[in-house]
Amino acid sequence: MKMDKIQENKDNSSRLTTEIYDLYSPPVYGKILSIVPEGPIADTIFEKVFVSAYTNNKTFPIRSPLMSLIDIAHEKTHRTLKALEIFNECCSGATISIEKKSST
Amino acid sequence: MSVLKRNNINIIGEGTKVLLLAHGFGCDQNAWNRMKNFFTQDYKLVLLDFVGAGKSDIASYNPQKYSSLDGYVEDIIEICDSLALKDVIFIGHSVSCMIGALASIRRTDIFEKLIFIGPSPCYISSGDYNGGFDQEAIDSLLEVMEEDYITWARSIAPAIMNSQNGNELTGELTDSFCAIDPVIAKQFARVTFLSDNRKDLPLINVESLTIQCSNDMIAPLSVGKYVHENTPKNTLTVLEANGHCPHMSHPNETVNAIFSFLR
Numbered sequence: 001m002k003m004d005k006i007q008e009n010k011d012n013s014s015r016l017t018t019e020i021y022d023l024y025s026p027p028v029y030g031k032i033l034s035i036v037p038e039g040p041i042a043d044t045i046f047e048k049v050f051v052s053a054y055t056n057n058k059t060f061p062i063r064s065p066l067m068s069l070i071d072i073a074h075e076k077t078h079r080t081l082k083a084l085e086i087f088n089e090c091c092s093g094a095t096i097s098i099e100k101k102s103s104t
Numbered sequence: 105m106s107v108l109k110r111n112n113i114n115i116i117g118e119g120t121k122v123l124l125l126a127h128g129f130g131c132d133q134n135a136w137n138r139m140k141n142f143f144t145q146d147y148k149l150v151l152l153d154f155v156g157a158g159k160s161d162i163a164s165y166n167p168q169k170y171s172s173l174d175g176y177v178e179d180i181i182e183i184c185d186s187l188a189l190k191d192v193i194f195i196g197h198s199v200s201c202m203i204g205a206l207a208s209i210r211r212t213d214i215f216e217k218l219i220f221i222g223p224s225p226c227y228i229s230s231g232d233y234n235g236g237f238d239q240e241a242i243d244s245l246l247e248v249m250e251e252d253y254i255t256w257a258r259s260i261a262p263a264i265m266n267s268q269n270g271n272e273l274t275g276e277l278t279d280s281f282c283a284i285d286p287v288i289a290k291q292f293a294r295v296t297f298l299s300d301n302r303k304d305l306p307l308i309n310v311e312s313l314t315i316q317c318s319n320d321m322i323a324p325l326s327v328g329k330y331v332h333e334n335t336p337k338n339t340l341t342v343l344e345a346n347g348h349c350p351h352m353s354h355p356n357e358t359v360n361a362i363f364s365f366l367r
């Protein structure tokens with residue numbers, strides 16, 4: 001993920017700095033990978049973690065930002081898994097064929 | 105576009121008594137593949153795909169019409185009228201249970217009995233009501249469905265998700281293909297999981313059966329009991345089967361419950 005995406009709505013007083021992103025990206029991504037495999041799901045959650053931290057700037061802690069980011073990553077990953085579990089249970093694990101049709 | 109083509113109506117069976125089978129969210133009429141042969145000798149089965157599922161006419165999808173369950177209720181009634189169906193036994197799975205219930209309330213002349221498989225009048229818990237989910241879980245589901253959720257769901261091993269019977273079904277249901285349009289399914293999910301039809305249950309005036317699995321994460325036992333306690337003339341049968349789709353995973357047990365109710 002590019003830092004630019006996070007900074008689309010940049011506020012000069014942001015507590016989530018480029019330095020924090022560079023410093024803590026690896027452990028945050030590692031936390032996500034401890035729960036889901038590497039791939040699009042992990043990448044999307046990773047992006048959402050930093051977007052969430054950025055958009056909730058006022059509550060993002062200046063001290064111990066790593067723990068905060070890890071907590072967000074943990075929560076978002078498990079919520080995503082739960083959502084996929086709900087979806088799969090509805091479909092009962094049956095094979096789904098995605099027909100390429102135009103939708104209204 | 106005829107109603108029958110719109111909803112890909114297929115009619116099978118040698119009997120005269122009509123069973124109208126309506127699939128749930130994320131499925132199409134192939135969901136009944138493992139169950140339908142038990143009924144073809146004695147009943148006429150009317151199978152349908154809701155618009156956006158299976159081989160329905162996707163061009164007929166109207167976001168405004170299908171912004172609530174009413175659009176689907178309207179379709180069920182139109183199907184029955186087109187085929188001049190009377191004294192119908194409606195079998196619905198999951199969200200279709202409430203669709204059938206609402207149709208029976210609106211048109212008391214069409215339906216004789218309702219059979220609910222894994223029904224839920226409301227998926228979100230509130231107050232004393234335990235719907236199985238909190239608002240946050242449903243919000244997460246809808247958020248994930250903004251992504252490439254079908255690919256995601258297929259890519260995650262059932263063991264990681266603690267799926268109740270995904271392993272078994274994924275292995276066994278190689279002949280079952282449920283097709284859904286991903287875009288329409290997103291709105292159907294929103295309509296399904298944000299619906300609240302608890303106030304409609306007391307208005308159901310026909311005899312009904314609630315088939316409840318013993319361990320169903322989508323519609324837990326508390327929901328089945330709620331449906332039973334708030335629906336007049338309702339019978340509750342709790343299966344030993346796990347999961348949300350016993351008609352697919354445990355067809356024999358499900359069919360036995362239905363036969364016991366119909367006899």
